[in-house]
Amino acid sequence: MRDYLVRATANNTTIRAFATVTTETVQKAHLIHETSHVASAALGRTLTAAVMMGGMMKDEGNSVTIQIKGDGPLGGIVVVSDSKLNVRGYVYNPAVDLPLNDLGKLDVASAVGKNGYMNVIKDLGLKEPYIGYVNLVSGEIGEDIAYYFAFSEQIPSVVSLGVLVDADGSIINAGGYIIQLLPGADEGVIDFLENKIRTVKPVTALLSEGKSPEDILDIILGEKGLEILETAPCSYTCNCSRDRMERNLLSLGEKEIMEMIEEQHGAELSCHFCNNKYYFTEEQLLNLIHQGKEG
Ligand SMILES: [Zn+2]
Structure with missing residues (x-):
């Protein structure tokens, strides 16, 4: 199954829903960053949320950045997605290794840390980006994203994110769903959803059974007039x-670039998101300073 996102509506459009499978996306992140089991889970859950939040944006060029900074050994997570569902991200310490938690699951909450914050920065093509800020509630990421929606956007949301990691560190499957109650949703539907979510298997279990994102939404919202959009x-x-990379270099300022020339006789920059390396010779750096002065 290739990675994709499903957008749907239910209950006479008072519910909007997203579901996604992100196995290949998370596997690629794992290969690029050589993430440990728990780091793959933390980064993968955040990438999965970002895909769905990218799907909430309407216009080309819109993007969403999720920054999570907790007091755990993972250090932090940065993920970016856009309206075309190109997603990328990294964690500060990809090698973090922790014992399983009491439930026998990868201990994402301890890796992230329970004390900290999450920023959601949305670039909607306006003069200023929209920035939402919340404290972490659990460090499990799904709950933190749900809290962000409730607190920062006033949209009651159910968020489920899952990453299943194999013994060798490769990703067996990954995916998630977000279900949101829009204005006009009645109390009955809230109870219905709460009861339903309690009985639904975890996303990774459903994916392991061969269920698609559409199937997962149908399991939850099939009785409520689910419509795949x-x-x-x-x-x-x-x-x-x-x-x-040239713009990043220029933003460091002339002094910093002169130091690279004098001390290293050039510069090697690597992209945090994909590890691509970019080399600049002494001459190229001097040219950049020159351009910077003209521009
Ligand atoms: Zn890159």
Whole structure:
């Protein structure tokens, strides 16, 4: 099953729903960053949420950045997605290794840390980006994203994110869903959802049974007039380029670039998201300073 996102509606459009399978996306992140089991789970859950939040944006060029900073050994997570569902991300310490938690699951909450915050930055093509800030509630990421929606956007949401990691560290499957109550949703539907979610298996278990994102939404919302609106492919894709790296260099300032010239006789920059390396010779750095002065 290739990675994709499903957008749907239910209950006379008072519910909107997203579901996605992100196995290949998370596997690619694992290969690029050589993430440990628990780091794959933490990064993978965040990538999965970002795909669905990318799917909430309407216009080309819109993007969403999720930054999570907790006091656990993982250090932090940064993930970016756009309206075309190109998603990418990294964690500060990809090698973090922790024992399983009391439930026998990868201990994402301890890796992330329970004390900390999450920023959601949405670039909607306006003058200023929208920035939402919440404290972490559990560090499990799904709950933290749900809290962000409730607190920052006033949208009651059910968020389920899952990553199943094999013994050798490869990703068996990954995916998730977000179900949101829009204005006009009645109390009855809230009770219905709460009861339903309690009985539904974890996303990774459903994916292991061969269920698709559409199937998962049907299990939860089938009785409530589920209507699939759209499906769209998603993938781990970086948009870095030499141009972008030049702009990053310029933003460091002339003094910093002169130091690179004098001390290292050049510069090697690597992209945090895909590890692509960009080399600049002494001469190229001098040219950049020159351009910077003209620009
Ligand atoms: Zn890159």
